[in-house]
Amino acid sequence: MSREPSKTANIREIARRAGVSIASVSRALNGKPGISEALRERILTISRDVEYRPSAAARQLISGKAAVVGISLGRRDFELRPYYILLYQHLTLALHEQGMVPIFFAHDQTAMLPERAGAAILLGEFPDDPRAAWLSEQGVTLVRIGLSGEGFSVAPDDHHGLYLATRHLIARGRRHIAFMGGELALPTPHPRLEGYRAALAEAGLTEQLLSLPHEIVNASLTSYRDLSRRLAKLADKRLPFDALVCATDELALGCLAALEDHGIAVPERVAVTGFDDLPTLAEDLTTVHQDIAGIAAMSVELLGEALAGKPPRHVSMPVELVVRETS
Structure with missing residues (x-):
């Protein structure tokens, strides 16, 4: 009698069992270069053993050029801020868990994004920011982490x-x-x-x-x-x-x-x-x-919806007050 597929089997579990990074698992599952054939076969064997099944969003994401997601930064050095460092880390993890390959683009590198990525997540928008409109004109599917507006977006309340x-x-x-x-x-x-x-x-x-x-x-x-x-x-x-x-x-x-x-x-x-x-x-x-990790995960989920042609929506993530010594 065959066992039931694990409800918790995901790319992180495969990486743990194989003793490799999530990025290596992503390369193996998507036929990307950068790992040995022996390692690729070991990872694929483990994925079959745990009966790994990518989510619907993941299946949309890992097809074709959209497997590469450009993380577009604002016009300032946001990467120096602790908040954005955490967000970058969680975005990278969330994308790798869905078999995606993230690439970071500084604000002045926006013109390069359509050549190297099929989808984008935008950070650090500012008044009259042209990136969202321009990338849409170039046919790049995108999600904004910020205020609601046209298209898909997510932000804390x-x-x-x-x-x-x-x-x-x-x-x-x-x-x-x-x-x-x-x-x-x-x-x-x-x-x-x-x-x-x-x-x-x-x-x-x-x-x-x-x-x-x-x-x-x-x-x-x-x-x-x-x-x-x-x-x-x-x-x-x-x-x-x-x-x-x-x-x-x-x-x-x-x-x-x-x-x-x-x-x-x-x-x-x-x-x-x-x-x-x-x-x-x-x-x-x-x-x-x-919930910074939740925002990152939701942005990837919305990216899957966008690639699947679903109606755009904005998600307002819940927040809570934490009372400590300064009040």
């Missing part, structure tokens, strides 16, 4: 996350809550800012905006310098805020350092919250947790 963080601070008795973020003066959607504003409006409180420079290379250093300058100007040391809601964990960490250097106790005098829940960096920080 930014609005709800900042609403939760601000409501938490209000519940703790804070009444002078400032929001720190970048590019706040630009006429573009700011879901996190709008979540903050929604919570303040419910409580009848007035907003305070700490807008950072348009170009941010090092978020923590930028927020540290900005807040330090503001604090140095307070001759009477009377703070205009009793809480800081920061658009990211990295901004929050810079603020915490500035407050510490100026002898301002956290959370006694000023509470601080972030957004992302970055491992290690947010260890003591009250922040909004987003």
Whole structure:
């Protein structure tokens, strides 16, 4: 009697049994070069033993040129940010698990993407970003990790996350809550800012905006310098805020350092919250947790749907508030 196919058998399990990388398994399953024939046969034997069956999305993805997915980066050095490093790692893993080969393209390399990849995942969009429209014109199937719009996209529920963080601070008795973020003066959607504003409006409180420079290379250093300058100007040391809601964990960490250097106790005098829940960096920080691995996996699932010709959709991933020492 034949055994039932394993419901958990996937490319990661094959890699573990073979003692090789997920990339090697992907090459073996898709007939790609880069591994020996002996290793390819061993991997294929294991895949048959575990009765590996790629998902419907995977079957769409591993056919033809679409087996190569271009990860298109924004116009800045996002790869230096911890958040994007984590996202890259999870995207690479999610694509390899579906038999895909990821290739990263800097913003100024966008023109090369259609020559080397049949599909794309876009990161770091900015106002009037031409990449999505141009790649679509070139016939490249794509998914955006960002705000909803035309086509397929996925993003954390930014609005709800900042609403939760601000409501938490209000519940703790804070009444002078400032929001720190970048590019706040630009006429573009700011879901996190709008979540903050929604919570303040419910409580009848007035907003305070700490807008950072348009170009941010090092978020923590930028927020540290900005807040330090503001604090140095307070001759009477009377703070205009009793809480800081920061658009990211990295901004929050810079603020915490500035407050510490100026002898301002956290959370006694000023509470601080972030957004992302970055491992290690947010260890003591009250922040909004987003499922970075889930976002990466969903972007690959949406890519499979796009290649299968299904109707476009936007997926808003759930978030949750994690209360720690800074509030």
